[in-house]
Each structure stands twice: as structure tokens, then as C-alpha cells.
Amino acid sequence: MRDEPARAATAIEVDDFRQAYGDFEAVRGVSFTVRRGELFALLGTNGAGKTTTMESLLGFARPRAGSVRVLGLNPAKDGRALRPRIGVMLQEGGFLGDLTVGETVRLWRGMAADAGRSSMAGALETVGLASKERTRVRQLSGGQRRRLDLALAVLAEPEVLFLDEPSTGMDPEARRGTWQIIHDLRAAGTTVLLTTHYLEEAEKLADRLAIMHQGRITTSGTVDEVVTQAGDQIHFRLALPPAGLRERLRGGLPFLDGTAATTVHSDEGTRVTYALPASPAAGRAHAALRPLLEWAEKHELTLERLEVRRGTLEDVFLRVVEEGR
Numbered sequence: 042m043r044d045e046p047a048r049a050a051t052a053i054e055v056d057d058f059r060q061a062y063g064d065f066e067a068v069r070g071v072s073f074t075v076r077r078g079e080l081f082a083l084l085g086t087n088g089a090g091k092t093t094t095m096e097s098l099l100g101f102a103r104p105r106a107g108s109v110r111v112l113g114l115n116p117a118k119d120g121r122a123l124r125p126r127i128g129v130m131l132q133e134g135g136f137l138g139d140l141t142v143g144e145t146v147r148l149w150r151g152m153a154a155d156a157g158r159s160s161m162a163g164a165l166e167t168v169g170l171a172s173k174e175r176t177r178v179r180q181l182s183g184g185q186r187r188r189l190d191l192a193l194a195v196l197a198e199p200e201v202l203f204l205d206e207p208s209t210g211m212d213p214e215a216r217r218g219t220w221q222i223i224h225d226l227r228a229a230g231t232t233v234l235l236t237t238h239y240l241e242e243a244e245k246l247a248d249r250l251a252i253m254h255q256g257r258i259t260t261s262g263t264v265d266e267v268v269t270q271a272g273d274q275i276h277f278r279l280a281l282p283p284a285g286l287r288e289r290l291r292g293g294l295p296f297l298d299g300t301a302a303t304t305v306h307s308d309e310g311t312r313v314t315y316a317l318p319a320s321p322a323a324g325r326a327h328a329a330l331r332p333l334l335e336w337a338e339k340h341e342l343t344l345e346r347l348e349v350r351r352g353t354l355e356d357v358f359l360r361v362v363e364e365g366r
């Protein structure tokens with residue numbers, strides 16, 4: 042049994058959550074917690090179960106097994122108590138196209154249990170739609186609709202904000218603007234659960250994240266902890282076509298730190314990549330470079346465009362998918 046202070050510090054608690062549609066088990070035992078004031082990103086492949094998890098947290102469906110709690114409450118049972126304290130932006134905003142932006146916000150404020158602490162002008166200003174107050178919703182672009190959706194989600198200054206792919210369909214500038222809004226909300230103390238397909242979005246915004254694949258969480262932690270799992274990468278190009286390379290390198294490319302090279306051939310030559318094993322110790326790539334340079338010298342080869350870079354969230358993500366096949 043967790044003590045009271047620990048509970049009070051937790052905004053979202055998902056414990057061995059399972060959900061099924063008929064015989065198909067869409068979520069297969071997922072556990073994570075989101076602390077108050079934290080931004081937690083749920084990433085995953087298509088159909089991984091992110092929306093299903095979010096829908097249970099919003100009380101749309103009861104878990105098949107396990108439990109979900111938001112602000113200590115059961116969303117399926119305590120909806121009335123919970124609703125005024127949360128904000129929600131789903132993938133499909135259900136707008137009435139004939140209403141103007143201003144009418145939509147006024148209608149929303151009228152329906153909200155707490156009539157909305159922030160003003161309509163303030164909310165539209167926040168999402169950059171102040172000049173669109175008299176525009177009909179159906180005349181908004183896809184990205185502008187997403188921003189209107191965000192304005193409605195934050196209108197009542199919720200304690201917990203659920204954002205399902207908030208920047209999908211936005212141009213790069215609008216996306217950056219949305220990131221700034223989310224960043225500011227989080228800085229002001231709002232807890233945020235975000236799902237996204239943009240890994241850069243998660244890298245920029247999340248305190249912690251989890252990657253889901255086929256109904257399970259395969260990786261989780263702070264952005265740094267997860268990215269560290271990718272290990273460093275060494276890239277270079279050899280300006281030799283495959284036949285020439287085979288002839289020169291009878292022994293093949295060397296192993297570095299126990300890792301074999303992967304190669305991609307083209308007319309220009311061969312692009313070589315080493316994805317080194319993850320290690321919390323610094324300097325692994327540095328140590329691996331020495332034998333590589335000695336090898337190149339021995340074979341009188343130039344390592345063109347030699348580059349050492351830190352693995353990215355995308356590398357971790359792709360490995361999750363690869364290992365799950």
C-alpha cells in the first residue's frame with residue numbers, strides 16, 4: 042500500500058492495465074505513473090494501444106483487467122468529479138462547422154462545469170487564433186482546427202491535460218507554436234499525458250516517456266535514459282564500388298567493440314554504419330575509433346565524411362519495432 046504523500050504526488054496511475062476488443066487483446070498489461078506537474082509522452086507504433094489506454098483514462102471504457110486512476114479517482118466511476126479537473130484534446134475534435142470560432146468557445150464555456158477560468162480572448166490568443174474569432178469553424182484549416190481544439194482543452198485551466206497527437210496536421214511553424222504552448226502549460230504546473238508520432242516532439246517536451254508496441258510497454262524512462270539505450274553510431278563512406286571493396290578487403294570490415302558493420306552500396310561507394318552497444322560509460326565511440334583508423338591506414342582507405350553521433354530516440358524506436366517483429 043502506497044503512503045498518502047506518494048499518492049498525492051501521482052496524477053496518473055496505470056497498473057497492469059489490459060483492454061480487449063472481443064477476443065483481440067489490444068493492451069496486454071501496461072503499467073506507468075505520471076507524477077504531478079510532469080509531461081509524460083506515450084509513443085508507439087500504429088495500433089500499439091495508445092488511444093485505447095487514453096480512452097480508459099478518460100473513463101470511456103472500463104479496463105478488462107488491472108486499474109487506471111487519475112488524480113486518485115476511477116475515471117469510469119468518478120467521471121463527474123474528474124471532468125472539471127481534466128482537459129482533453131482527442132484526434133477528432135467534434136466541432137459544429139457552422140458555428141464561428143468565438144461561438145464554439147462560448148458554447149464550450151457554457152457546457153463546462155467550471156465555466157472556464159481563462160477568458161475566451163485569452164484562450165484564442167494563447168493558440169494564435171485571436172484574429173479568427175468570427176470565422177466559421179468549417180473554414181478553418183486542419184491545423185487551425187487542432188489549435189481551436191487545444192484552446193478548448195485548456196479553457197478551464199485543467200490540472201491534467203490529455204493530448205492525443207496534438208500537432209498532427211500542423212505546419213512546422215504552427216507545430217513549434219503548439220510545443221511552446223504545451224511547454225508553458227507544463228511550466229505552469231499542468232500535468233500532461235501526450236501521445237505522438239513525432240519523436241522530436243517527445244524529445245523536446247517530455248520529462249519521461251514510454252514506447253508501446255503491440256499492446257506492451259517495451260521501453261520507458263527519462264528522455265536521456267531512453268536515448269542512452271541507442272548507443273553511439275559511427276558513420277563513414279568508402280569511395281569504392283562493392284566489387285572493388287571486396288577485392289581490397291579480403292578480410293571484410295572490422296568488428297568494432299564487438300559490433301559488425303552494416304553497409305549500403307550505391308554508385309558512389311559504400312556507406313558504412315556501426316551502431317555501438319549502449320553503455321552509460323562515456324568514451325565508447327572514442328575507444329572504437331582507434332582500431333578503425335588503424336584498419337583504414339593499413340588498407341590505405343580514406344574514411345570519407347567520418348561522423349560519430351549519439352543515437353537518437355528514432356534509433357531506439359526503430360529497434361523496438363525490429364525486435365518486436
Ligand SMILES: Nc1ncnc2c1ncn2[C@@H]1O[C@H](COP(=O)(O)OP(=O)(O)OP(=O)(O)O)[C@@H](O)[C@H]1O
Nearest residue numbers: 062065067068085086087088089090091092093094
Ligand atoms: N473499437 C475497436 N474495435 C476493435 N478493435 C479496435 C477498436 N479500437 C482499436 N482497436 C484495435 O486495437 C489496437 C490498438 O488500437 P489503438 O487505437 O489503441 O492504437 P494506437 O496506439 O492509438 O494507434 P495509432 O498510433 O495508429 O493511432 C489496434 O490493433 C486497433 O485495430
